[in-house]
Every structure is written in structure tokens, then in C-alpha cells.
Amino acid sequence: MFAHAIFFYTFSIIAVVSAIMVTASKNTVHSVFFLILDFISISCLFIMIGAEFLGMIMLIVYVGAVAVLFLFVVMMLNVAQQKNQWFAGQQSSKHIPVGIIISTLIFVEVIIVIGGWKYKPEIFDINNSIAQTSISNTHSLGQILYTDYIHVFQISGMILLVAMVGAIVLTFRQRSGVKRQSYIKQISRERTEGVEVLEVQSNKGVKIDD
């Protein structure tokens, strides 16, 4: 139990400190790296409570894919300067009140959920849904997700699909004058249509493009 506690506190301290550093560090790319560190330590915490499937999916989806794209955007767009202006107080940010309101809301919600869990455990059906049996974490998750909650699961998938289609539609524009490369045309070119032998008269030349 002692070793367990040591690991738990190590990972949680890393998670909390890196979460603070995400907002506190001046370099935006460093912020993203702290976010990644946060994700990794949270997935370690998941693994420690026996939810190894969730921990691994957290690593694969958030760290392996989402954070890479985050990093991409942050490296390409030069947002560092804007952030520095906020820090130096040169430009007052209009987002701070909104941020405070949203974080207060989230804080209240978390308090309600945790308080309810602590003092009224019977309304939360958690202990019955994940049965404490010998089957592995992945199996029990699959058995619940694909039977009782299949509709919720599919609806959330549809929402993600709609979000993806929406993002593509919003940013898609038909550009004219773009030279498209058709790979079928490129690989099916024969020598006969690519090369032409011309009889060139001296002092007259030939017209090659028309």
C-alpha cells in the first residue's frame, strides 16, 4: 500500500503542476508539452486504479493523435506573441471574464458530483454497473458499452461524424486554376504520347506548346 501511495501522489502532483504550467508558461509550445505531460500522468493514474483500457485509450487518442495536431497548429500559427502581450499587460484580454464564468461553472458541477457521491452514494449506480468480477476491465467495459448503452454510444459517434463533416464543409472552397495531379494519367503515360520527333527546319524552328 505504501508504494501505491507514493506512486499515486507522484503522478497526481505531476498532473496538477503540469496543468497549472499549461496556463502559466509563456511559450505556447511549452504549454502543449505540459498538456501532454498532464495527459500521460492522468493515464498513469487510470492504470493505477485498474482501468488499464481507459488509460491506454487516453494515451492513444489524446497523446498520440489530438495533442500532435494541437502541437501542429501551435507551431504553425504564431500565437506566442499574443500570449506574451497578455502577460505583459499591454493588451487587456476580453476572454478572461468568460473564462472565469466557465471555470466557476465547472467547479460547481464537480463539487456537486463529488459531494453527491460522498454523501448520497445510493443515487449513483456505479457499484452495480461495473461488477467486481474476475473478467478484465476491457471485457466489462465492452459488455456495458455495446449492450445497455449502445444507442448513446452510436449517437456520440454520429455527433463526432457530424462535427467532422461540418469542419470540412466550413473550410472547403473550390479553387480555380489549380493544377490537379491525376496519378492514373501519370502512370498510364506511354512513350509514344510523351515523346514526339519533329523535323526542325533551320532558321524557322518549331512551335512546341499550343
Next chain:
Amino acid sequence: MEYLNIVFQEVYKIVFLLVPVLVSVAMIVWLDRRVWAFVQKRQGPNVVGPFGLLQSLADALKYIFKEIIIPSSSNKVIFILAPIVTMTLALIAWAVIPFSATQVLADINVGILYLFAVSSLGVYGIIMGGWASNSKYPFLGAIRSAAQMVSYEVSIGVIIINVLLCVGSLNLNDIVIAQQNMWFVIPLFPMFVIFFISALAETNRPPFDLPEAEAELVAGYQTEYSGMMYAMFWLGEYANILLMCAMGSILFLGGWMSPIDVYPFNLVPSAIWLILKILLLFILFALVKAIVPRYRYDQLMRLGWKVFLPLSLIWVVLTASYLFYFNLLPVN
């Protein structure tokens, strides 16, 4: 005292896993250059030691004694972290590779997910190195590599789902044991081919070595690195290649299982079989490097998203329907 004993035992196991892995990485670099040379009718490295076997050792010695140059305008912390991240990620994945039914460092329930997660983290070493160098060529190389690795991970993930449908477990030992009667390379042959090609792209090997395409980008994300830091990138890359070969042999070639369960074959230790299969796949990797020209970048993306992803998705549907129709789904 009890804790100390456990810690000591684990450290002992880890050392006995990592030292052979590192030595074989050095040997595999030699093998790669040798195969490459023989395809091109050259000799390859053959001077240092018997058959040039000690060439990698000599190279390593050279790298150790070279100066580590850190560009003055680079982001120093991330610049130094990048090769360490690459190397660490390439080595921690070996913890779950089973060398026999019992010889495995960590026999976890979600072994294949762990392997997949670690290989998808591999992109960070490259992107960190490319960004921290604060130079155009490394940055372009890093961006190319990030887009490429994220794209090909998707199809590798779907291929893994194919195998998992036939096994019914995420444990690597269960995956190997499920291939007792027939290796998955036979029923899932198209998936094996796609896995092999995606593994080439995932490890930035030719013909998909665009992140370090020397004709366009000098050396890609490694341009500013020198000395031991460059060597660490290099070792990490080859350890990743070996890891991909190990993953391929576990998923499709029966892992540590002997090909036929008859008298002289089943006396051979199962670790030897796994090593032989990894070597077979690695020689294929080396041959591909020698005989195939480099892909164009848009073609690389087209292959990943428009060919491999739909194909492997269709194959998932086919496998699932087949297993469901003939009532072969592994239910326990």
C-alpha cells in the same frame, strides 16, 4: 527489505532484456547495410572485425567522442530532450514483447494497446527535435513526419482490430496462442501486406523516408544534431524498426510459436523462433530499402488515406461478418 528485493529483481530482468536489445540494434544496423550493399553488388562494411561485424561498435565509439553541438538559437531543453524521448520510447515498448509463454517482462491485459500507444508516441521525439532546432529543414522534416506517422497509425490500428476480432483478447500471449492452428498471415494475408507497408511508413523507412529525404531536406529533423545525440536518434529509429518487426511477427507470424509442432522443431527454444521471425521481417525491410525508389509526398498521403484505410475497414467488416456467420467469434 522486501521492496528492495523486488526492485532488485525487476532491475535485473530489465537489464537482461535491454542489453540484448541494444546489442541486436547495433548488429541490425550492420545487417541493414550489408543487405543493402549486396543488392547493389557492393561489399558493404567488411573491415572492422570478422565480416565487419564490429562496424557499429566502431561507429558508436566515434559518436561518443564527437562534440555535441547545440545551436545557440535552439530551444535547449527540448533540443536535448528529443533524442532521449525517441530512445526511451523505443526501449520501453520491449517490456510487453513475449519471448515465450512465460518469458515476458510485463504480461499485461492490454499489451497490444500498450504497443500501439508507445509507437504512436514515437512521433514526439521527431517533432520536438525538428521544432527545437529552430531551423527550416528540420522543421519541414518534423512536420512531414508528424503528418505521415499520424496517417499510417490509423490503418495500423484498424489492422490490429482485424487480428483482435479473431483472438478476442488484447493480451499478446493470447494473440500468439490463438495462432496455434493457423498463423494469421494465411487468412489475413492482405492485412499483413498493408501492415508491412504501414510499418515502413511508421518508422520512416525508405520508400517513405520523406522526413529525412537527403535530396530535399539535408537530413530532415536530424540536421542540427551531432555526436551522441545523433547516435541516440539513430539507435531509437532502429529499435523502433525492430519493434515493428516484432509486432508483425506476433500479430501475423505466430510470435514465439514454432512453425510446425513436430520433434526437432519444438526442441528449439521459443525465443529463437521469435528472433528468427523478426530477422526475416527485418531482411524484408532492408530489401525494400534497396530496391524501391522514394515516394512523392502527395502519393504517400493518398496511399494512406484513400487506399489503406478503406481497404482495412472493408476487411474488418468482412472478418466480422465471416466470424459471426460461421459462429466463430471468440466469446469467453
